[in-house]
Amino acid sequence: MNRLRVTLGPVLALTAGWLLTRALMLWLLGHDGSPLLGGGAVAREVSRLYFRWYEVLAHGSFPVHDTLWQYPPGAGVVLLAPSLVPGLTYFQGFVALTLTADALITAALVRAGGRPGRSLLGAAVWTGGLPLLLNLPLARYDVQVTAFAVLSLLTLGRSPRAGGVLGALGALVKGWPVLVLLGTPRGRASRSAWGWAAAAGALATAALAVSFRHPLSFLSGQSGRGVQIESLGGTALNLARHAGWPGRARYQYGAIELVGPHADAVATASLALTAVALGLLVLWRVRARHWSEATPHDAALCAVLLFTVTSRVISPQYMVWLLGLAAVCLTSRHTGQRPVAVLVLAASALSTVVYPLFYGEVMAGTWTGCLLLLGRNGLLVAAALLSFVRLWRTAGPPVAKRSKTREPRPDSDRLPDRTPSLS
Template sequence: MEPTAARGSLAGLLGIWGVTRAALLLCVLKVVVFPGPDVTSDVSVIYRGWYDVLVTGTFPQDDVTWQYPPAAALAVLSPAVLPFLEYATAFFVLAFLADAVTLALLLRGARGAGRYRRGAWLWVAGVPLLGPTVYARYDVMVTAVAVAALLAAGRHPRLAGALMAFGALLKVWPALLLLAVRRRAAWVSAAVTGVVVAGLFAVLMPGAFAFLGFQRDRGTEVESLGALVFHVARHHGWEGEVLLNYGSVEFLGPYVSWVSTGALFLTGAALAWLVLWRLLATRFAPHTAADAAFTAVLLFTVTSRVISPQYMVWLVGTAAVCLCFQESRMGRPAALVLAACPVTTLEFPVWFGSVVASDGLGITLLAVRNGLLVAASLLAARALWCATVPGRREVPSAPGPSWAERTTVPS
């Protein structure tokens, strides 16, 4: 790639990022009205309410909607660093900055031999396809931490372990990234960071772990894979109902506990498969940690009792790290995740009323979105297994990237 073409590609990438992110900011600031229910109320009402409790030095331990590990308090309190802005506006600005940091990390991860800007392009494209929900939740901040951890895993294992542990204390799922880490230093660093940070919260702020009981009691959320059973069953005499429960819209009624238990069983089976893979895998390459992390997050997302739209940010971020590596086997699963992003926006917030009503449009959107994620999970798991476990045929790489994807930043 000629230097002029590489610079032009980078300028185009940054230009698209700037235009799309400006559009997201206009939506969350309500300069432009996005169709569907207001996605910003979580920040302006729920987060702000938690903020008022957290600043008193305690967690909202009597609020069942607080279902997050203790370091999530830092995300909710973060608008305090911009005291000259109203709470919600400050939060949106910080979400925008987390988005920018993630892009910068992915561009840095594209440097060197065997690295591509495909990951940065995926991030630039995937985030706006998820709509303004991305900036109206703190998941983009957690994803920035996870991306930093995965990119650091090769050369800076201690830093990677510390970031993974801190991410897990922000929103649990980054703990999955440790499954792919081989260096003992990363595990030691993660353990020390987790114990110290969790211990500080437990000592300094009452109710740091009240969220564990609230998570245990959650049911089947209407956007999850298992919820499709009840969406269809409502048309055949099922007597349950849809209600706001534990902070999300869930199915309540006969057999819901069975489906919720089934989801937990599938999550356990996914964990067992990942542990088996880790025990049998012997062929590790620089991209293996990212591929395994993406696969793990996919498996835990599709088997969860809840698949909220913001969960897609996790998948886009971890997939983007995979695509920074030329030899990654996650091209096709990443493409399916990208295809699922606009469908996710259509089911929430655009036509969420149809999802709640279980009408034909709502069921179709959920079936397509969840079907894409299931297909991505199976493809990713197969590719990871075949590429790393002895005696299995290696899955061929995805077709070569386009001229924009092949560009690398000079070292």
């Protein structure tokens, strides 16, 4: 009975915390028109942009020639789903499904953390961390994508096949969840996860290609993207404005980008850094010899952090991914990513100050806006580097310890057994 109370107490506290914080997030979404919350820009993404894409998708085609459409074909299914919720408008249905995905993530983290030797800290981080982004997560479909990644990681240990399928489906919605398979243990488990992921991805892509026209139209939108103002490159260019750089901020490809001399070179440098990050991850994978139950989780967080900080775009909703992956890491007591999770939480809180609270300062390139970006991105860079260093140390080959036992001397040099000790 006492054990039951110990188990139920934290779960009930997490449930109450989830209900309270999500009610607050809904209230903020209802007051989205406040200038402090972005003047309606957060909710407008769903009610205008997503709904416009839904109308195109409902007629059997992906949004071809729309430069704002930059997502893999699986995103179409997510954007069509709100219309299937009975009795609700498209916007209400979208928010309802987002909250459902959020609840599913929380329940999965509680279930994983409640096992012997595990921790509920991951569920607590997700429950308390997501509201740091205010109402933003409810008006983006990144919570749904994160659900695929979280469930994939939590399933991989028991069923590599199911974990691979979930990772592939998540990748079809927004690309990055394929990285969660990076840390699968060598051998049969890895082959099974990647094999089933490839098969599921191919079948789902074929089904979408048969059901909709122009399934690859998103590629043209991605190829034209420049340097978003919130990225590392954008931070450098924003600071350069104070040194006389003549560029300016412009809305294009669905984001505020910095355009002007050398902006293309900065975008190319970001792509080069992404390639370097991929090389480092491949090197870790080739070198790694030791896996614990936490290694797949830690590798997923590290990979997404590295790809995030080197990207040409760091949208505020990307923090949803990092919070979800950090929460998965903390379900295991063997994780090496605890300090990284603290940095992710701090970056999430500062990201909210950047957008929507002080986004006007950021776009104007004032010192306040520049310093806020520098602080948020500095935390992300520190998190990415620390994550990789700790992953490298914990999963790499063990360092051979020098034996303290002295080699025996040759028989001819040994002292007789009767020789007294000189100690």
